[in-house]
Amino acid sequence: MENTTNDHKIILSCNKHGIVEHISLDTVSFLENIQLPIGLHSLFSPVSIKELGSFWLSIQEKSIVENTMLTMSYNDNHLNYVFSGYLLEETVLLCGNNEISATEKVLGEIMQINNEQANQIRITEKKVVNILNSDENKEISEAFLDDFTSLNNELINNKRVLTQKNKEIESLNKELKAANENMTMFTYSVSHDLKQPVRMVNSFLTLLHKKHGESLDPAGQKYLNIAMDGANSLSKMISDLLTYHQSSNLDTTETVDLNIVFLEVKKILQNEIEEKNALVTSEKLPVLKGSSTGFFQVFQNLISNALKFVPEERTPIISINLEEVDTHFTFKIKDNGIGIAENKKQEVFNLFKRLNGPQQYEGTGMGLAMVKKSIERMGGEVWLESEEGKGSTFFFTIKKSKVAQN
Template sequence: MHTAADPTRLIRMIEEIDDYAILFLDRDGTIESWNKGAQEIKGYRADEVIGQNFSIFYTPEDLLGRKPEKLMDTAMKLGKASDEGWRVGKDGIRFWGSISIKAIYDEGELIGFSKITRDLTDKFNIENAVSKYARELELRNKELEHFAYVASHDLQEPLLTVTSFIELLKEEYAERLDENAEMYLNFIKQSSERMRSMIKGLLDYSRLGRKLEIAEVDCNVLMKEIKEDLFINIKLGHATIIYENLPVVKGYAIELRQLFQNLISNALKFRNEGTDPVVVISAFKIKGGWKFSVKDNGIGIEERFRDKIFSIFQRLHSRMDYEGNGIGLAHCKKIVELHGGEISLESLPGVGSTFYFNLNTDS
């Protein structure tokens, strides 16, 4: 009869384990036992490796640095040694192994070592691929931001020249210009000014997230300051801004101000004719941060446009109806994403819109 602690039974159990390579080594590191997992991971049969030193699994670089000997020394001194790196299987095939070596003593005398190896090649490759993709993405984002910055900065100069010369032309040749010429020049000037506004928006968009400083932001204080900044618009539009008990969050103060101000400004701009604007800002705690909502009673947005509005330079209305360059909500989306969150929208045309966004401010 075998008990649970029967050495023979334990040895058989170890031999049958196929997802871990479990070996026993003598005091010099010579392999004394081999299991299914070892054959699966390293490729050798038991008769091919028993009697050889376990250093055969190490790369030439590790052998040159005496890594096998150092691991055994550490195990003898500390009782256990762990390591992770490239190992060599049969036919020179390499795998990424995580190993643990434990010194075995009998009545205070070292009699050998147990060694456990896991094949983490798939995990290592996935992590490497993710890391490489993240680096490439970061590089491309930097290149894109640099391009946007340079392009928008350099494009402003010729536009400024165009508008300046139009003013000069109108001033110097005022008596020679008929009504049509005056109208054409005004069209050119207005188009140039719109282009400058769009370029400035692109420049601001490219700068978002360049110099980020985390700070504690009291959203109640922030709302008070935004109301002061928008005082004229609020007064002339007979608007009401409602908020209370908003949280103090950790985030990027300048960007958060821009986020809330853009959403509130939009609510004041896209109002229902004959209706005084009402904007309600609220928040509730969620796992990892806060979820905010900015609700208005404006003109609303049709469902087919709800994904489109967060893209850069997307406008749903003509400039005759509403001024702007179609970049404000793209700014909002980017700012929310800088805080690890997402922004979404619920809206009914003619009734109003509610923008929801979460800020992962606890991390």
């Protein structure tokens, strides 16, 4: 199926687990023979799966996300849609169409109005010059009056349109504010409504292990240990997810001495450093404007990973270096760990992405996602260079406009 229809739209109603429960609108009958419920990933082309995952996480985080291009695929048919997503309590609405979103239309129309005004002024100026260069002086007054009356009427009409568009933008801002408030309430709910039952499950499993663990046969002991590990992992994931969400609200205007941040991180990781006899060094770092919590998360996660992901027979060596150019600082955190495969370099920054099994290295796969979010929140970029078996170097930038003034 080719995208030939001038105006086609689709609205999917999903639960929070990514299951499509209802098709509210399908103007080209793209999914007319589908059986519901169905997993959302089954309706999209493999080339859009990564974008679909990021789009879905953004909806959960922001409640409203607009203008994401995705390719739907069903029964060997394909359609390109610009999707917007809306989180409405327990339901996620995905609205796709072949037109730009309302927000883009508003901005586009505003730019068109401004361009039309500029063109009208230029046309009027040319008319005035032509009249002044002619002998028809008696028509000057009438020409001025007609042209500027027309222009004034246009400006009044355009002002009226701009006022309406400003109201629409204000309405969108109110919706965004409400979405942020809903996300704050969701965070509170996760913190208090989910962590408590997980702690209770963990406590009872621990108690069961202490009192009756020895009386269980080997298979029973194995299952009990798996359940305890699962409860512990779930508790860590909830805590990390809360930390990840809270990083969106970091104050990025603090004055932060990165040398102090580095020393504090080394102090917290002292046991791991001493156990592995690791060498962790840094050259002198600048004082910047940013988030002390954000920088702390960045240094702690990168250094902790460098200590964790290293072969047992190898002594960890971790160094922090700095390059200064005209516009920004580039920080380099280098290790001699297990390294990362070339085709996995971008995946490591995704939410809950683990490249190694929990049997090899513990963790929830949230650390590098937090690093990326914190750096981008402070206006920087983050990337890595790596070679399997030889270690990795993580880079991140901070603009010089963030340098604190003494």
